[in-house]
Amino acid sequence: MARKSGSNGEKTAKQLREAATALFAKNGYAAVSMRQIAREVGVQAGALYLYTADKQTLLFDLLDQHMQDLLQAWEERATPHSVTPMDKLECFVRFHIRFHLPRGDEVFISYMELRNLTPENFEVIQTSRRKYESILHDILSDGEADGTFKFVDTKVATFAIIAMLTGLNTWYRDEGRLSLDMVEEIYLDLVMSAAGAKR
């Protein structure tokens, strides 16, 4: 047999992205074969090449989509645009946690599989990442300018805060001791303290 009954291109494309995301996160890009992904999708390996040029492009598209989603979600965030640096920082922390926590696999891949990108693809992702970091950096700078925050080095503080927040993904479990709301408050407190903000 060839074409399968009930087959549909968009559905398969979506299944491919999902299967690849899950498998790459669990076993790593290099350790996952196209045949493994195909099995998960319920299709032969050859069929995948109707939806991606090659394995490398598949990885890149996943990472790029993730970064695009992240940046776009920030632009469209529900919270009304805040005015004071304090409000902005609070908004950023809450946003970061709520965006990243439900996307464990994507976040994991985005950090772990950078080295498996070709140099050109790497540069694209890196640019998006820097864009995101600059959002936080601008907030911290503003706050420092008007005396809300105090840092020895603002650039380092940016990295440190993002690393701290993203580290949440490595240990948080839905069934665990703490609710999403609680970790949000805990990290908010840690970040505000680190920023030297009096509350």
Next chain:
Amino acid sequence: MARKSGSNGEKTAKQLREAATALFAKNGYAAVSMRQIAREVGVQAGALYLYTADKQTLLFDLLDQHMQDLLQAWEERATPHSVTPMDKLECFVRFHIRFHLPRGDEVFISYMELRNLTPENFEVIQTSRRKYESILHDILSDGEADGTFKFVDTKVATFAIIAMLTGLNTWYRDEGRLSLDMVEEIYLDLVMSAAGAKR
């Protein structure tokens, strides 16, 4: 030819560890072949099996050695054992940075390749890691008990601080803007602030 002139077991063993560390860090465990490692060592692939049972054991040994070194270095740290929680935390921060920064590859592998360990091997490494985390946790607990520090949640603060410190490895470069001494002071300040310590 068979045995090579000037050949020496211990030297080859060391070269194997170094080549494997560098290659695993750069390309990932799954993406690196035994033949690639062998080429780096300057030997045929078959010869590597005199020094490791198999590829999995090679990875495990590297990670395990790294964790052992870390825990032992803490025990033998040069700084005289401090008394106040404040001193202890300062000591820990400085130790963490000075131990981790010069070991970029090992640290990277230790975080990235955990998933490529067999479950039993993973458990061993995880135990060592928890041991290290508990060092910081104990310091934070003590400090909270005597009022030096203030946390909403001490366990979370432990994870957050370690993530923050380890994140340093992802951006620090020797040729960069900041010296080792400077980042040490910057991170010390961030950690102390996050801990709510008045200085």
Next chain:
DNA sequence: ACGCTAACTGAACAAGCGTTCAAATGAAAT
């Protein structure tokens, strides 16, 4: 009912994988 095209199979390709092992050779001890 027919033709077109989107969707997929299944086999094939060359290349590379981890691992084993008999054979060969250098170094060290006698």
Next chain:
DNA sequence: ATTTCATTTGAACGCTTGTTCAGTTAGCGT
């Protein structure tokens, strides 16, 4: 000088890899 043993080669094993492609079928517009 001879033996012994550590060290390495090089070929071989069966298997998997990413990717291509001619052929086959399902769904859809006419």
